Amino acid sequence: MEEPTIISITTFCTQYNVPETFIQSLQEYDLLETVREGDVEYIQVTHLQRVEKMIRLHYELNINMEGLDVVNNLLQQVWQLQEENQELKDRLKLYE
Secondary structure: OOOOOEEEHHHHHHHHOOOHHHHHHHHHOOOOOEEEEOOEEEEEHHHHHHHHHHHHHHHHOOOOHHHHHHHHHHHHHHHHHHHHHHHHHHHHHHHO
């Protein structure tokens, strides 16, 4: 049996006990891309971990949407720098 690749926003919000307006706000700030099939919007399963992190930051630490946008941008920069650092380390090993 194949693993699902998408989950409906309604199902997600019910399971995580968050309002659908939260997901809409994430979309407005370009923090989340959804897929629309017919009248139903879906979240890609690959994005669930990131959305869960945003839920925790917003509801547990009271970080507003602007703050979530900043945190998301900073995390992306850190991940890019880590990847670049690893690439440079790999290149350096060639010369050792």
